[in-house]
Amino acid sequence: MKVDARIATTGAMLILMGGIALLSLGLPSKAAFMPLLVSVPGALLCLAQLVIDLRDQRRELAVPGEATEGPDIPEEGEGRSELTMFVWLAVFTVVLLSLGFVVGGTLCVLAFVRLNNQGAWGAAIFAAAGTLAVLSGVFIWLLELHLFPGYLFEILLS
Numbered sequence: 001m002k003v004d005a006r007i008a009t010t011g012a013m014l015i016l017m018g019g020i021a022l023l024s025l026g027l028p029s030k031a032a033f034m035p036l037l038v039s040v041p042g043a044l045l046c047l048a049q050l051v052i053d054l055r056d057q058r059r060e061l062a063v064p065g066e067a068t069e070g071p072d073i074p075e076e077g078e079g080r081s082e083l084t085m086f087v088w089l090a091v092f093t094v095v096l097l098s099l100g101f102v103v104g105g106t107l108c109v110l111a112f113v114r115l116n117n118q119g120a121w122g123a124a125i126f127a128a129a130g131t132l133a134v135l136s137g138v139f140i141w142l143l144e145l146h147l148f149p150g151y152l153f154e155i156l157l158s
Contacts, residue, residue: 004053004057005082006053006081006082007050007053007054007057008082009082009085009086010046010049010050010053011050013042013046014043014046014047014050017039017040017042017043017046018039018043020035020038020039020042021035021036021039021040021043023035024036024039033143033145034139034145034147088112091108091111092108095107095108096108096148096150097150097151098150098151098152099150099152099153100147100148100149100150100152100153101135101139101147101148101150102132102135102136102140102147102149103150103153104150105131105135106128106131106132106135107128109124109127109128109131110124110125110127110128111124113127113128135147
């Protein structure tokens with residue numbers, strides 16, 4: 001049975017979210033709050049997406065007359081969206097580690113929305129402002145959480 005790239009990606013993300021949730025259970029409750037806040041909903045969404053992907057794959061296999069004989073030849077562009085997702089995941093990781101959640105998260109959202117909307121600055125600025133408002137207003141002000149400031153700022157400020 002051929003493993004679809006979308007199913008493999010969803011499975012990898014499910015394992016990642018589950019691992020984060022399990023590792024955060026060993027942390028003190030205040031430190032575990034943020035990883036659990038992200039990983040538990042993420043794992044549930046990945047699980048739902050995995051069920052949808054498996055159901056769609058089963059339907060594709062059940063359609064008569066679609067099967068072709070010979071080796072599976074990947075279609076042009078197949079797996080490209082997964083590669084793009086992993087590149088963005090790497091970019092988000094590097095930027096968040098270097099600039100922190102507030103600055104890095106806002107800049108990453110700005111870049112992501114800007115590049116995926118082919119130049120729509122309005123939507124990108126709105127999304128970045130919303131990210132900044134949620135990170136500052138909800139996590140820092142309302143929940144009084146200390147968000148990671150980033151290694152670059154720690155080096156510059158020390």
